Amino acid sequence: MSLPNVTREYRSQCDGYQNLKLQSGSLSKPKATEVTIKIHAVSLQYRDLMVSKGKYPGVKSNVVPCSDGAGEIVAIGQDVKGWTVGDRVCPNFALDHVHGDVTEDIKNTGLGGQIDGVLREYINVPVHSLVRIPEHLSYEEASTLPCAALTAYNALLGPVPLKGGDYVLILGTGGVSMFGAQIALASGATVIVTSSSDEKLQVAKKLGVQHVINYKKNDNWDEEVLKITRGRGVDHVIEVGGPNTMPKSIKAARYAGWIHIIGFVSGGDNGIPVGAAIIKALTFRGILIGSVKQFEDMNRLITAREIRPVVDKIFPFEQATEAYSYLESQKHVGKVVIKVA
Ligand SMILES: NC(=O)c1ccc[n+]([C@@H]2O[C@H](COP(=O)([O-])OP(=O)(O)OC[C@H]3O[C@@H](n4cnc5c(N)ncnc54)[C@H](OP(=O)(O)O)[C@@H]3O)[C@@H](O)[C@H]2O)c1
Known part of the structure; x- marks a missing residue:
């Protein structure tokens, strides 16, 4: 040609x-x-x-x-x-x-x-x-794959990879979030997804997501997460909401859990509640997409588990x-x- x-x-x-x-x-x-x-x-x-x-x-x-x-x-x-x-x-x-x-x-x-x-x-x-x-x-x-999938992969399987049996909380059902759910499930985690819509949550359930919460109907979604995890809280949060969701993400996390700071779709300009973060000994990690090497590693997982x-x-x-x-x-x-x- x-x-x-x-x-x-x-x-x-x-x-x-x-x-x-x-x-x-x-x-x-x-x-x-x-x-x-x-x-x-x-x-x-x-x-x-x-x-x-x-x-x-x-x-x-x-x-x-x-x-x-x-x-x-x-x-x-x-x-x-x-x-x-x-x-x-x-x-x-x-x-x-x-x-x-x-x-x-x-x-x-x-x-x-x-x-x-x-x-x-x-x-x-x-x-x-x-x-x-x-x-x-x-x-x-x-x-x-290049942005949404790799960002979720870098969060969950980056420097401190999730362990089988971990609980992962995913906010929303957008691009990064659905990859977060699929990658977490493929790695043996139990996944909780929040959304504004029951119909969208049905799509998440079809992927195999075990727990769903409509945050429009249930403003206290952090408490629901604690109930699901029998009071322990989740190991990882895929935090795409930003300032407005952060306080509840912190409450929903376990002691010494991980908050992956990815986006700010929920808006707001309040800072991270520092006291709550210290008391729970949380680790916050900002994510900026990922490298070619991580992209190749991710594609091996996508291929092995036939993720679509x-x-x-x-x-x-x-x-x-x-x-x-x-x-x-x-x-x-x-x-x-x-x-x-
Ligand atoms: N740091 C990085 O490397 C990186 C990479 C990619 C994206 N991002 C950021 O991550 C965020 C998501 O990006 P995206 O491309 O996946 O967005 P997207 O596909 O446009 O998804 C947006 C979704 O967010 C959900 N949402 C809105 N308000 C929410 C709230 N208050 N609580 C929970 N969920 C809410 C909605 O889903 P429901 O209707 O289901 O709630 C909405 O459909 C953006 O801020 C983006 O800039 C960062």
Whole structure:
């Protein structure tokens, strides 16, 4: 196949997703240590909403949005070894986060933020950022892995992995949360999911989640968690709610449990209740996605346990703004995907 020299791509001035512009951009040949990927599918994150509204720090001007894409290699730089045309791949969220801890320089290689992202037909990326797609997954499913899945994996199976039999509390049923539930279940944990909706909780139950709580109907969901765990509390909390949910997450955790600080969908600006955290000897860990090495490890688990990402809805490339709007409505469970090719 001859490589085109143009690519259709979205650009954002961070003035609202309604103003995303679909235009034609130039596509250069890959450099010596790069490959060209034909993007087949892109999945949306809460972060993409924030970027589109100018609420995310450090975004480059006129950015190509979105971090999470899956596609096939269509061209290879002259020094690339170990990859061939046709290989199915995802680039890692932060292109230079190959292994180990994140650094300022690595953070500044975040797709769809500090650098141009994947909401386009073709992209050139460094070969060190590539991860193979598990064979049982479609491109649409694989596009959900780089941010949401890897964040949940880093939380639960990162430096201090959960143990079989641990209780894991998952807040909400969005992208990170559903992967959190699936990864925890695949690792032998007992999972409790909270949600605003009984219908969404049914989806969680179908995945095998043992306990569900509707936090709209039961404002004292932390007490319900303590009841379920016979007063002990959970070992791990996937904390995507932020300041407004944190006090109850702390109450729901066991002594010396882990709170994985991931997001802030519930809003609020109150600080962490420090006294309560000290009294329970809790460990708080901020998560910033993960590395290529962790992505590869995660894909081994996904392959071994044949985990299938929860994809709620797939939109065509030309309807990207509708996809953003659907994500913003929070009607989804799991992931919202845009089919590119
Ligand atoms: N640190 C990182 O590396 C990292 C990576 C990915 C995402 N994040 C962050 O994690 C958060 C979730 O991201 P996402 O992409 O998974 O979002 P998402 O798919 O848009 O999910 C949002 C969901 O959050 C739930 N929710 C809203 N208010 C809630 C509340 N008060 N209590 C509990 N759940 C609530 C809702 O589910 P229900 O209707 O079921 O309640 C909603 O559908 C965002 O803040 C995002 O920025 C961080």
